Amino acid sequence: MATSNVTTALLTLLVYDLVFLLILFTIVALLSGTKKAAYAVMKRNFVGYFSNPTGYVFLCIFVFLTSVAAFWPYEFFTQNLATLNQLNYWFPLIMLVFIPAITMSIWAEEKRQGTDELLLTLPADDFDIVIGKYMAASAIFTASLLFSQISTFLTLAILTEGQVDIGLIFTSYLGYYFVGLTMIAIGMVASFLTGNLTVGFVLGALFNAPLAFASIIKGVSPSQRLATLIGESGIARPFDDFGRGVISTSSVVYFVLVAAIGLYMCMVLIGRRHWTGGKDGNTMAWHYIARVLALVLIAGGATVFFRNKDIFRQDMTEGKVSSLSPATKKLIRELDSDRKVVIDAFISKDVPEVYAKTRYELVNLLKEFRSEAASRGRELEVNLYDNIELFSDEAALAEERFGIEPVTRMVREKGSTQTKQLILGAAFKSGLQNVTVPIFEYGIPVEYELVRSIDTVASGAKKRIGIVATDARLMGGAVMSGMSMQQVNRHPLIDELSKQYEVEAVDLNGPVSKDMYAALLAVQPSSLAPPQFERLLEAVRSGVPVAVFEDPAPVGMRYITPTGAPKQAPGGMFGGGGGASPKGDIRQLWDLLELDVPGKLNAQNMYTPDLAWQLYNPYPALADSANGMWLFIDNDAPGAVEGETLSSESPITSGMNEVLAIVAGVVEPRPESKFKHTTLLRTGSQSGMIPFDKMSEIMSGQTTIEREVDSIRPQVPIAITIEGEAEGKAKASDDVAKADDDSNEDSSDDSEETVVEESPTTSPVRVVYVADTDLMLPEFLMIRADPDTIAEAKFQFQNVTFVLNCIDWLTGEDEFVEIRKHEPTFASLRMIDSVRDVAQQEVRKRSKEFQDQYDKAIRDAQESVDIRMKDLKEDIAKLQEKNSDGQVSRVELQAKLQRFQTQQELEQRKLDVQQTKLKRDQELKVRDIQRTADDQVTKIQNQVKAAAVALPCIPPLVVGVIVFAARRLRERENISKSRLK
Missing domain, CATH: 1.10.287 (Helix Hairpins)
Incomplete structure (x- = not known):
């Protein structure tokens, strides 16, 4: 299978190359038809280069250097990404050796052999000679680059078992091609200045050095503005797009214009024989210098223009690792042009392997943010401090100004467990609003984290969501555990929500209107006292969006009262409280939302829902825990229906792959309901329902699912959305408020107060109902940040994404739902x-x-x-x-x-x-x-x-030896044997 994948990938790349070569052959064919002299010059130089063994030696050196740069650095394996990052870094230096080796003989060899005069007497103008020489050198470089590309691609294809990103590799080599064309034009200028090959080589390297080393000026220049100007004039900035798999107008324009300047200078140098000896020689020299300077200014202006107005920008990577989602682009377009957003990102040079993808994605996205904002004319400044040392000034700036400090992680590298420090954080600022992300954990979507932070500082205000105070104690506090009180920490989900919303605790001691909160989060609302539960019902009726997580059997947070269990009074059995506290009747909520929840009444006359089960577990490491009560809602489960197991109809679950629910209940719409119900999560075919009282025996191993059930019910629903119009009464909230009056108040007086004019009304209902609370356990946030918690398991749970999507769908923040779906894929080794x-x-x-x-x-x-x-x-x-x-x-x-x-x-x-x-x-x-x-x-x-x-x-060495042998044989053909002795 891997061999066929490698073959397929190679054939695909060859198709790309074939199309590219057809374009080049078309250009050469047009040249041969319209510029015969130029074609003749090109053919002569190209054939002469590869008929000499020296050409194959240089080809061998080029391939050797590119392979060493790509695969020899240890970082290639520690990053575990099938990219050409290491080669991208060293390629300009390789070109400073290889390009002068091609261009040094372009004109210097003609002068040395005295054939330059013969060329100048051909029936051709100066342009024919220059373009012919340039096309010959470009053809030589193209052949060398194709050979390097195929060898490098084969290595990557084998390492990735055929899953290599063809678009990224092709685009990177296309960038190398443009770099080569530019350097060849500059190197030809050096060759036209001298008749010595060695001097031509040295001058060619010197003339191209400023382009190659312009990006490092920031480390030595005292002026930051001057350093930025010089740095962006080199090849690093325009090539960066190609190296990340992006073809952009600005990059192509830069290379074409710089190459055009080099070729024009060659035209001036070869044509100087016409005017250097004349009386106006000095004047003409200054005239041509002015022309060259004008071309430089035009090239610089055009580059800046297209960099700010990129007409065409296409991400060619197969995993779309250098693309922004449509929702992100929309956010950038809608940024206030008068409210500048500044992003300061700090990334250390060395990061552990597990953070390599996050680092790669973060750098790519920040650069795309910068480009998109420039194209849209938005005030978004990105200051990217990449490859910084932990003891550098940039690291000190990150710590002192933004509070971004080095984070310590235990990693296993080079055969030993090591403690490594890394910096991978960013600070966002707009006006007086500030947000800092101290570390981008490798399990959290980078684009979502970036967009959420930008939106927070740019908008200047957050929507407010209310966390209903229930037994779940999401905001933290004291809970009853057995006979004593237990302190519960604030749920990490609240910290996650606080990054996007204003989060506020709601005790429901007063009415909640629609304009108070964008949404409510009610976890185990059945544990509410009757007055608070009634206010929750009224909030739903009045149109407040609500996320309900109601669990018949909480496992992870055992202090939560199950749906069908009595609620213990504060103080416990010996604390003075005694007995059970009254609870709201959860069936009223089901009636309001027109939901069916299978179950039965228990001995305490409380309704106990049935539980869902499923015989599917994709993680052998969890075999001892699952017991059929852990529901892996997965598209790969037996009998799973694509688009229904994780509903494709709802933006909450569309595009998701796996959610884990632990001992969950069942919820389904009633027949002929007036509401629109959309089931979000369903089990596969090997599933069904069991009574609540069998759960403990199955979980403890005393019995099994197979023994206890005699029927299978495929596709058991455990989460659902409800939308529609609910009927209510005006002044209903007032009635509820009056229900909390002093209990000793005279009943006749109370009735007088509650007599108000009422009229039927309708309000939009928008609710998410999930029959499980364990789905949001803190452990899932830990797994999200560190998916390799258990190395052999490689968890793919998207529970946190599901919960956040539910909240965002209720509040109307649909763009964040879309951004979470945009998960780039990376080719690994x-x-x-x-x-x-x-x-x-x-x-x-x-x-x-x-x-x-x-x-x-x-x-x-x-x-x-x-x-x-x-x-x-x-x-x-x-x-x-x-x-x-x-x-x-x-x-x-x-x-x-x-x-x-x-x-x-x-x-x-x-x-x-x-x-x-x-x-x-x-x-x-x-x-x-x-x-x-x-x-x-x-x-x-x-x-x-x-x-x-x-x-x-x-x-190339074998071919070089064959060419050398054939050349020697041709030289000996007409020589007598006596002279060969």
Whole structure:
């Protein structure tokens, strides 16, 4: 399968190359038809270069250098990304060697051999000669680049098992091509100035050096503005788009214009013979200098114009890693042009492998933000401090001004566990509004984090959501746990919501109107007291959007009262409260929303919903926990229906892949309901429902799902949205408010107060109902930030995304829902991952064996101690019997007991020593097997390096040897044998 994928990827790349070559051949064909002299010059130089073995030597050197730059740095494997980042960094330096090697003989060789006069007497103008030479050098470079591209692509395709990003590789090499065309034009200027090949090589490198090194001026220039101006005049800025897989008008215009300036200078130099000896020679020289300067100014102005107004900008990457989602572009378009947003991002040079994708995506997106804002004329300034050292001035600036400090992470690299520090944060500012993201965790979508922060500082105001105070205690506080009070910390979900909304606790002691909150979040509303529950119902009727998470059996947060259980009174059984507190009737909410929840009344006359089950678990590491009660809502589950398991009809779940619900209930719409119900989450086909009272037995392993159920019900729904119009009464909120009056107030007076004029009204209902609270456990936020919590599991849960989407859908923040869906895909080194996974599986297998051996040795040692102590125990037992009969003195018994205690302590010390020795031996064995596994991975990496560098050099060397041999044979053809001796 991997071989076929590699072949397919290579054929696709060759199609790209074929189209590109057809364009070039078309240009050459037009040249040969209209400029025959130029075509003749091109053909002569091109054939002459590759008919000489020296040309193949330079080709071999070029391929060798590009392969070393791409694959030899250790960062290539630590980043685990199939990109050309390392080659992008070193490519300008490689070109400073290779391009002068091509251009040094363009004109210098003609002068040295005296053939320049012959060229100048051809029936052709100066343009024909210059463009012919330029096309020849470009053709030589194109052939070399194609060879390098194919060899590099094959290496990446093998490493990724055919899943390489073809668009990224092709676009990067297209960028190399434009860099080469530009440098060739500049190098030709150097060749036209001298007749010495060595001088031509040196001058060619010197003339191109400013373009290659302009980007590093920031580190030495005292003026930041001057450094920025010079830095952006080099090839680094325009090439950066190509290196990230983006073809842009501004980049193409830059390279074309700089190449045009170089070619025009060549035209001036070759044509100077017409006017240098005349009386107006000096005047003409200044005239042409002015022309060149004018061209430079035009090129600079055009580059700046197109950089700010990029007419065409296309992300060619297959994973769209350098694209902004439509919602993000809309946000940038709608930014207030009078309210400037400044982003200061700080990224350290070295980051752990797990953060490599986040770093890559963050840099790409920030650059796209900058480009999109410039094209739209929006005030969005991006200050990107990339590749900074932890002790640099930039790191000090990040800490002192923005509070972005180095974060410590434990990682395993180069065969050992290391503590590494990294900086990967950003600060956002607009006016007086500030937001700081101290660290972009690798599991959180980068674009969402960026857009949310920009929107927060740009808007200057946040929507407000209310967190209903229930047993869930999302805002933190004291809860009843058994017979004592337990302090609950603020739920991390609240911190996540606070980044986007104004979050406020709502106790429902007063009415809630639609204009007070953009939405309410009610987790386990059945635990509310009847007056508060009634106000929640009124809030729903009045049109307040509400997210309801109602769980028949909370597992993770056990202090939450289940739907069908009585609520313990504050103070507990012995704290003065006594008995059960009254609860709201959750069935009233179901009636209001026209929902059916299967279940039955229990002994306390409370309704207990049934529970959903599903026999599907994609994570073997969780086999001991799931027991069929963990519902993996996954499109890959048996019987899952695409677009229904995770509904494609709702923006909340459209595009999502997996959500985990733990011991969830069932919820479905009633037949012929007037509301629009959209089921969000469904199980697969191997699923159904069981009574609540069977849950504890199944979870404890006393029984199984298969034993307890006799029927299967496919596609059990556990989450749903409700939209429509609800009937209400005017002044209903007033009635509820009066229900809280003093209980001793005269009933007749109360009735007088509640008599008001009422009229039927309708209000829009917008509710999300989820029959599970464990779906939002804090652990899911931890997994979201660190998906590799359990390395072998590689969790893909999108629970946090689901919850946030529910809130955003209710509040109308649909753009954030769309942005979370925009998840770029990256090509990783799957072959290395496979080797690493196999090695780690072997480590886990052997570690378990060592642990089993250790446990057995400890058991054997304990049994041996017990056997040795058995006789002493029996003697003591006999002495104790005799002592009770007065046959043995107390002193003898005490002595025996002392001896037993001494012997027991001695045996325990021996056991402790043996246990310590066995534990140390086990750790050494585990360390050895881990070292062996790391050696296997390193060995494969070194083999890849050697093959990637050595193998591409063989074909040009072989061809070079053949050309050399053929040339020598031709030279010897007409020479007599006597002269060959």
